[in-house]
Amino acid sequence: MIKKCFFILIVLCFSFNSFSQERGIKKLLDRIRYSDYNYGGDKPMFRQNADLNDFNFGYYFGAYQMNYKLNYNQLSGKSSPGSIPAYDVKEVLFEPQTGFGVGFITELRLANFIDLRFEPGYLYGRTNIDFNSIQVNSALEDKDVILQLKQSMLYLPLLVKLSSARFDNFRPFVVAGISKSVRLGAKNDEARRNVIDLKSNINQFEVGLGIDLYLPYFKFTPAIRAIYGRENELLIDNDPNHWSQTVVDINSKRGLKNRGVFFVLTFE
Numbered sequence: 001m002i003k004k005c006f007f008i009l010i011v012l013c014f015s016f017n018s019f020s021q022e023r024g025i026k027k028l029l030d031r032i033r034y035s036d037y038n039y040g041g042d043k044p045m046f047r048q049n050a051d052l053n054d055f056n057f058g059y060y061f062g063a064y065q066m067n068y069k070l071n072y073n074q075l076s077g078k079s080s081p082g083s084i085p086a087y088d089v090k091e092v093l094f095e096p097q098t099g100f101g102v103g104f105i106t107e108l109r110l111a112n113f114i115d116l117r118f119e120p121g122y123l124y125g126r127t128n129i130d131f132n133s134i135q136v137n138s139a140l141e142d143k144d145v146i147l148q149l150k151q152s153m154l155y156l157p158l159l160v161k162l163s164s165a166r167f168d169n170f171r172p173f174v175v176a177g178i179s180k181s182v183r184l185g186a187k188n189d190e191a192r193r194n195v196i197d198l199k200s201n202i203n204q205f206e207v208g209l210g211i212d213l214y215l216p217y218f219k220f221t222p223a224i225r226a227i228y229g230r231e232n233e234l235l236i237d238n239d240p241n242h243w244s245q246t247v248v249d250i251n252s253k254r255g256l257k258n259r260g261v262f263f264v265l266t267f268e
Helices: 001-034
Strands: 053-068 093-109 114-118 121-130 146-163 169-185 201-214 219-229 255-267
Touching: 053 121, 053 201, 093 146, 093 255, 146 201, 201 255
Parallel strands: none
Antiparallel strands: 053 093, 053 255, 093 114, 093 121, 114 146, 121 146, 146 169, 169 201, 201 219, 219 255
16 A cells, blocks of 8 residues: 555656646747747847837937038129139138937838838037138128037938848838928027027938947847938028128028937837
């Protein structure tokens, strides 16, 4: 009787041990099956399903520089190379200073390698402007004017992202699209002094490139974008001696256009 009970106890212990091992193996297999990691390769593949969602969200911040391209009128001798200008006009010098930008990301997956991105944010930029002995207006005649143009803008880009195939834990891409910048707040001191006045809304083209880096808990993306103004944003002053009339080409699509560079870091 004692031997029989001892035998039954041994059988139950082995059965329980086998059942526990089977459950442990099953849990491990399920974990490997449904995990974002690929244990079959030499390197772990992080967040394999991150790009399969219909919507992705994140945020970004980065460094921003705003510059300007000025188109001169014919009298300045800038638009007719090789000819003798009617009078000597020095160039207006623009020196961009580093600002910053922050915002949110909403991404819609259109296809395997195509995404539509809306990235509303805030930009702050500064640009030093040296009129280089040019007469600015009637009130500031014969005065050298140097100013710092500070701008706070609501930034509304709509971009198409074209990605390549994924290589291990990185994926290069290019982006292109349009954006609108809306200047915030009242007119700056330069506008009040009748030196320079700019439009409130700016329409722009954008193009850039970057690389998605897949990390264990999120996707990190460094990228750089170039921003090109589509139209003249300088408001022409009524003063006939104002530099916007004497120096600038006042055609509707020329004049003063912004040029920006945005180095951005995103987290998704």
